[in-house]
Amino acid sequence: MPPIRILGISGSLRRGSHNTSLLRAAARLLPPGVELEIYDRLGALPHYNEDLDVDPVPEPAADLRTAIASADGLLIATPEYNGSVPGALKNAIDWASRPFPDNALAHKPVAVMGASTGIFGAVWAQAEVRKALKTAGADVLENEVPIGQAHGAFTEQGQLGDPELQSALEELLEALVSRAAASAGRGALMEESTAGNAA
Amino acid sequence: MSTTLEHVPTGTYALDPVHSSFAFGVKYNIGTFRSSFGEVDAELSDGVLTGSAKVSSINIDQPQFKGHLLSPDFFDAEANPEVTFRSTEIRPSADGTVEVDGELTIRGVTKAVTATGSYSSGPDAFGNERAGFAIETTVDRREFGLNWQNPLPNGKDSLAWEVIVSVDLQFVKQG
Numbered sequence: 001m002p003p004i005r006i007l008g009i010s011g012s013l014r015r016g017s018h019n020t021s022l023l024r025a026a027a028r029l030l031p032p033g034v035e036l037e038i039y040d041r042l043g044a045l046p047h048y049n050e051d052l053d054v055d056p057v058p059e060p061a062a063d064l065r066t067a068i069a070s071a072d073g074l075l076i077a078t079p080e081y082n083g084s085v086p087g088a089l090k091n092a093i094d095w096a097s098r099p100f101p102d103n104a105l106a107h108k109p110v111a112v113m114g115a116s117t118g119i120f121g122a123v124w125a126q127a128e129v130r131k132a133l134k135t136a137g138a139d140v141l142e143n144e145v146p147i148g149q150a151h152g153a154f155t156e157q158g159q160l161g162d163p164e165l166q167s168a169l170e171e172l173l174e175a176l177v178s179r180a181a182a183s184a185g186r187g188a189l190m191e192e193s194t195a196g197n198a199a
Numbered sequence: 200m201s202t203t204l205e206h207v208p209t210g211t212y213a214l215d216p217v218h219s220s221f222a223f224g225v226k227y228n229i230g231t232f233r234s235s236f237g238e239v240d241a242e243l244s245d246g247v248l249t250g251s252a253k254v255s256s257i258n259i260d261q262p263q264f265k266g267h268l269l270s271p272d273f274f275d276a277e278a279n280p281e282v283t284f285r286s287t288e289i290r291p292s293a294d295g296t297v298e299v300d301g302e303l304t305i306r307g308v309t310k311a312v313t314a315t316g317s318y319s320s321g322p323d324a325f326g327n328e329r330a331g332f333a334i335e336t337t338v339d340r341r342e343f344g345l346n347w348q349n350p351l352p353n354g355k356d357s358l359a360w361e362v363i364v365s366v367d368l369q370f371v372k373q374g
Contacts, residue, residue, distance in 0.1 A: 083349070117261045119232045120357060127352035146229060151261060164229070 004180050006030070007071035008038040011078035011089030011114075011129075018115040018150035019077035022169075025159050026075060026113075029170055034177050036075065039067055048094040061095045068096050068104035073180030074138070075173075078114045080125035090132065097136035106137040109179035111172050113145035115153065121146025139179060143172040207289045208320055212243035212330050212370030214250075219368045221252045221282075225340070226359040228351055234258050236282070243330055243370045248286040248299065250368070255280065272347040279306045284366075287311075291318045299334055303364075305343040312336045314366070328372035335365045 008023040020038065027036040044060035052058055057065075068074065079086055096105050112129050114122025123146050133140045145168045147153050153160060160166045222235035235258050241250035254276040259265040269276035286301040297318035302309050316334035323329045340346075340362050351357045 118264050118267070119227050121229075123228060123351060123357070124349070148227075148229075149261070149264075 001033070001186075003033055003035045004073070004177060004184055004186060005071050006034060006036045006073045006075050006176065006180060007067055008036050008075045008077070009042065009089070009092065010038065011042075011076065011086045011125075013043045013088055017079075018117070018147070018153070019079050021154055021158060022077045022113060022115045022145075022147055022150075023075065025154065026077075026169060026173055028159065029173055031177065034180075037067075037071075039064070042088050042092050045088075045091055045095055048091055048098075053095075053098055064092060064095055065104045068108065071108070072184040073109040073111070073176050074105075075176060076110060076112045076129060076133075078112065078122055078125045078129050080114065080116045080118075080120075080122035083124050085125050085128045085132070089129065093129070093132045093136060097132075101137055103136060105133060107183070108138045109141070109176060109183050110138045111141045111143060111176040113143075113147070113169065113172060115147035115150035117149060117151055119148040121148040121150075139183075141172065141175050141179070143168070143175060145169050145172050207243070207246040207291060207318075208328070208330060208372075209245050210328075211245070211373045212328075213373050214239070214241040215329075215369040215371050216240075220366070221250070222365045222367075223362050224365070225362045228355070228357050241368050241370070243368075246289060248289060248301070248332070248368075249284065250366070251281045251283045253280060254282060273345050275306055275344075289318075295319060297332065297334065299332070303336075303338065305338075306345060308343045310338070310342055312338060314364075323371075330370045330372070331368065333365075333367045335363060337361050337363050 010017055010020040010023055012019045023038050030036055041060055041063060045064065046052060046058055078089055097103050110133050112126050114126040116122040123144060126144055130140050147165060155161050160169060216239065219239060220235055221239045222233060224231045224233040236252035236256050237258055238253040238256035254274045255269060257265060257268060259268065268274060283304045284301055286299050288300040290298045295317050297316060299314045301312060303312045314334035314336035318332050320330040339360050341360055349357050
C-alpha cells in the first residue's frame with residue numbers, strides 16, 4: 001500500500017531555520033506508513049502577480065501546486081516576522097490558492113505550527129497562516145504548537161526538549177495524519193499500522 | 200548560617216555577588232518566562248537594605264528579544280538604566296522568616312512593596328559574619344509603566360501583568 005504523503009513547508013528560507021528543524025522533529029514522530037517530504041523551493045517563487053499567473057505558469061509555481069496537489073496533507077512551520085506571516089510563506093499560499101476555488105489547497109488537510117526566538121512561538125503568525133489557508137479553502141486544523149525561544153528548544157537529537165510541546169506536536173500530527181488518511185481514502189491507517197507493529 | 204536572629208544586625212555588610220541573584224518570572228501563554236539581572240549590587244548597612252540592578256544586564260541571549268525588553272515597551276533602559284530598592288523596615292521572625300518593606304523603583308517609578316521570605320545570619324566556615332535574604336514579591340508591571348500587551352489570537356492577554364520578583368542576597372560583614 002502506498003504511504004500517506006505529508007508535504008512539509010517551512011516559512012523560513014534560512015539554512016539553519018528553526019522551523020525546518022521543527023519539521024524534522026515532526027518527521028521523526030510520524031507512524032509507519034506516513035512520509036514527510038520537506039519542500040525546499042519556496043525561495044524560487046516569483047512574487048505573486050496575476051500577469052504571471054497564465055498558462056504556462058512560472059515553473060516554480062507549477063512545481064509548488066503539483067507538490068501540494070499530490071500530497072495527502074500539509075504541515076506548515078512558520079516563523080513570525082514583525083508579528084506576522086513571513087512574506088515568502090504568504091506568497092506561496094497566494095500562488096497555491098489560485099485558480100480559486102479549484103486550487104491545490106482546496107479541502108487539503110493542513111496543520112500549522114511555529115517557532116520563534118521570542119517567548120510566544122509565532123502564535124500570531126500561526127493564526128494568520130490559518131486564516132489565509134481557510135480563505136483558500138483548505139481543511140485547517142485548529143491545533144497550535146508554539147515553539148518559543150527556538151534557539152534552545154531542540155535537543156542534540158533534534159527533538160523538542162519540552163515534554164508539553166512534544167505532546168502538543170504529537171497531538172497535532174495524530175490529527176493531521178488521521179485527516180490525511182481519510183482524505184486519501186485510508187481511514188483505517190492508524191489501526192493497520194498498529195496491527196503491523198504487533199506482527 | 201545556622202543562627203537565626205530576630206533583629207537585623209548593625210554594621211555594614213557588602214554583597215557576595217557570586218552567591219546572589221535577582222530574578223523574575225512572568226506567565227505567558229503557555230508557561231512562565233524567567234530571567235535575571237547579571238549585574239546586581241546591594242548593601243546591608245545599619246539595618247537598611249539597598250540594592251540596584253543594571254537593566255541592560257538582563258540575562259537574555261537572543262538580541263532582538265533582549266532589545267524589545269530594553270525598549271520603551273518594557274524597561275526603557277536608555278532613560279532608566281537601573282532598577283533600585285531601598286528597605287524602610289525589615290521584620291525578621293524567630294522561625295527564620297522575614298518581611299521586608301521597601302521602595303522599589305523600576306522605570307523611574309517608585310512604589311512601596313513588601314517582600315517576604317527567609318533571613319539568616321551568622322558566621323561562615325571561614326569566620327566571616329554573613330547575612331542572607333531570600334525574598335520574593337509580586338508586582339503589577341503596569342504600575343511601573345511596563346504596559347506592553349498583545350492579545351493572543353484567542354483574545355486573552357499574551358503576557359501576564361503580575362511579575363514575581365525573587366531576590367537572593369548573601370552579605371559579608373565588612374571591617
